[in-house]
């Protein structure tokens with residue numbers, strides 16, 4: 001039985017409602033040849049009492065409501081600093097680790113799964129992280145409506161849902177229209193870092209990111225076949241450590257935004 005998310009918190013960011021409504025709406029800047037299909041489906045999952053309490057007690061401070069208007073990072077974070085977007089942080093283990101490691105950067109973290117939002121709120125509070133804010137909403141809509149062109153210093157997409165079955169591949173987040181949207185929101189020289197443990201998805205990412213004219217691959221070691229060494233700031237999460245013990249691979253991809261199309 002899930003603990004109810006407090007009314008005050010749901011009013012601030014109606015995650016479940018957003019997740020279901022969002023599954024229907026086409027995105028305005030997706031071409032007709034690539035109509036938008038959501039990268040997530042509403043899933044159940046237990047919100048613990050502690051996570052629900054985090055929504056109630058910390059939501060007003062750290063949750064930003066989705067609004068179809070440009071975000072003003074300075075009043076939100078109380079300073080001007082490089083802004084990093086994270087898409088789909090799950091339970092926020094890596095998000096909190098990186099925010100602690102990089103106090104000079106600000107992190108805007110998007111997730112549609114309510115228990116995960118509660119979990120990251122708890123980490124923010126427990127670890128005293130002043131440089132993290134959460135939008136409990138579809139990150140694609142956040143990119144489209146809240147983040148103007150050239151505003152991001154970086155994007156993190158760690159272990160996006162692989163959607164293994166062929167008929168579900170259309171749900172994969174990393175598709176050409178999303179990559180073009182991401183590239184447009186990055187500043188010149190800013191980076192896009194993706195990681196996955198599913199080789200066919202890694203290959204698709206390499207292909208789609210490599211085809212975006214505004215992005216350049218940073219990978220320089222031919223032995224790694226276009227993939228990057230794991231950047232030091234990305235922690236090995238428990239999930240990943242378990243996979244590595246089982247002999248599974250992990251692929252990191254780090255691309256940077258060119259100033260203009262070559």
Ligand SMILES: C[S@@+](CC[C@H](N)C(=O)[O-])C[C@H]1O[C@@H](n2cnc3c(N)ncnc32)[C@H](O)[C@@H]1O
Nearest residue numbers: 039040088089090110111112138139158159161
């Ligand atoms: C497989 S989990 C990975 C979580 C985390 N990054 C990790 O490494 O453990 C992918 C997460 O992305 C979230 N997600 C998928 N599409 C999203 C979107 N468009 N906006 C926000 N979150 C999304 C899902 O809810 C899910 O929690």
